[in-house]
Amino acid sequence: MNLEYFIAKRLIAAKNHKSSISAPIIKIAIAAIAIGMIMMIISVATGIGLQQKIREKVAAFNGHIIITNYDDNQSEVSINPISTNQDFYPKFKNIEGINHIQAVAAKAGIIRTETSFEGIIYKGVGKDYDWNNLKEYLVEGKLPDVSKNLNPQVIISKYLADRLHLKVGDKFNTYFMKADNNQLPNLRVFEITGIYNSGFQEFDATYVIGDLRHIQRINKWKADQVGAFEVFIDDFKKIEEKGDEIYQNTQNKEDASKTLDTITIAEKYFNIFEWLELFDFNIIVILIIMIIVATINMVVALLVLILERTQMIGILKALGASNWSVRKIFLYNAFYLIIRGLLWGNIIGIGLIVIQQQFGIVKLNPESYYVNVAPAYLDWFYILLLNLGTIAICLFVLLIPSYIITKISPVKAIRFE
Secondary structure (H helix, E strand, O other), X not given: OHHHHHHHHHHHHHHOOOOOOOHHHXXXXXXXXXXXXXXXXXXXXXXXHHHHHHHHHHHHHHOOEEEEEHHHOOOOOOOOXXXXXXXXXXXXXXOOOEEEEEEEEEEEEEEEOOXXXXXXXXXXXXXXXXXXXXXXXXXXXXXXXXXXXXXXXXXXXXXXXHHHOOOOOOEEEEEEOOOOOOOOOEEEEEEEEEEEOOOOHHHHOOEEEEEHHHHHHHOXXXXXEEOEEEEEEOOHXXXXXXXXXXXXXXXXXXXXXXXXXXXXXXXXXXXXXXXXXXXXXXXXXXXXXXXXXXXXXXXXXXXXXXXXXXXHHHHHHHOOOOHHHHHHHHHHHHHHHHHHHHHHHHHHHXXXXXXXXXXXXXEOOHHHHOOOEOOOOOOXXXXXXXXXXXXXXHHHHHHHHHHHHXXXXXXXXXXXX
């Protein structure tokens, strides 16, 4: 094995010589592997990053699982109240993997300014609301304080603020319709304490977030009545499983009329999550294409190298070297070339991902992709799998062209020019 490795090293040094016929072919093969690895790293990092970012945004405004009345499960607004006196609130005791649960309510309204008006959904939140989910989207001002006395503080999206010509510190009128359309609407004056920008058009054009007690007063609900519960789980991959468990734990076996319903965000926003699943297929297609291209280039390089070293193969066979020993010499050489290509590919690919994470150079249209900046997720486990997979596939495929060596006759090979 040491002799084979030594010969492989000498072969590598020889092919790097300027007069070597295989030198440009080898460089192309290395470049193909490097480019392939760069494309694979970028496709996996951006594909997974986009999936995670969109999931986070949808969950930030809805939770992972929503508990509502059966009458409300198809509506964005809260119609029938739910009592907070539930076995599962403020904490699920019978289900593991539940991170947080919070009570909310929603009511449709119209913001009216001197120059414009917009239809919105006012989302009321309480003391248990986890603001950490929205902090990263806050671009100006501060979050409203709903922990003390009832106040008019709200946060509004940049999209709505721009359309209504509002800024932090401004006050605006919001009209909420009553159940009886013949009555005058309820008027509430809110003050903007912060402006958020999630880049998710569906939410930015809709939600104004403030104190839950405003909705309780408008709807004449009691202090312990809310519109829905938002549940956050630890592992998104288990969302269907946890959704079923929560549904079973929220059923009222004694009074069916008080039974609650649950819906996951994957069900509520089915089109979005179905679209996200397509990214897995796209990633797989890109990986297959890049590996095929890299492998073809390596096969061509190995064949050229074998052709160029036919005399050397004949001499080694004449000296008693077995076919497998000679094949291993060329496979060692191919392995070295693959490693070189992967090294450059990893350096450049990871470097581009880090640059995108830090500076957000590549922008996206939020109307099409639900994000302003292309998100990049760097997972070292996936990168390790990509490298090991590329090495294994390339070497396995290279066993086929290396079989040509077994057909080379020592006598003819020594005479070959």
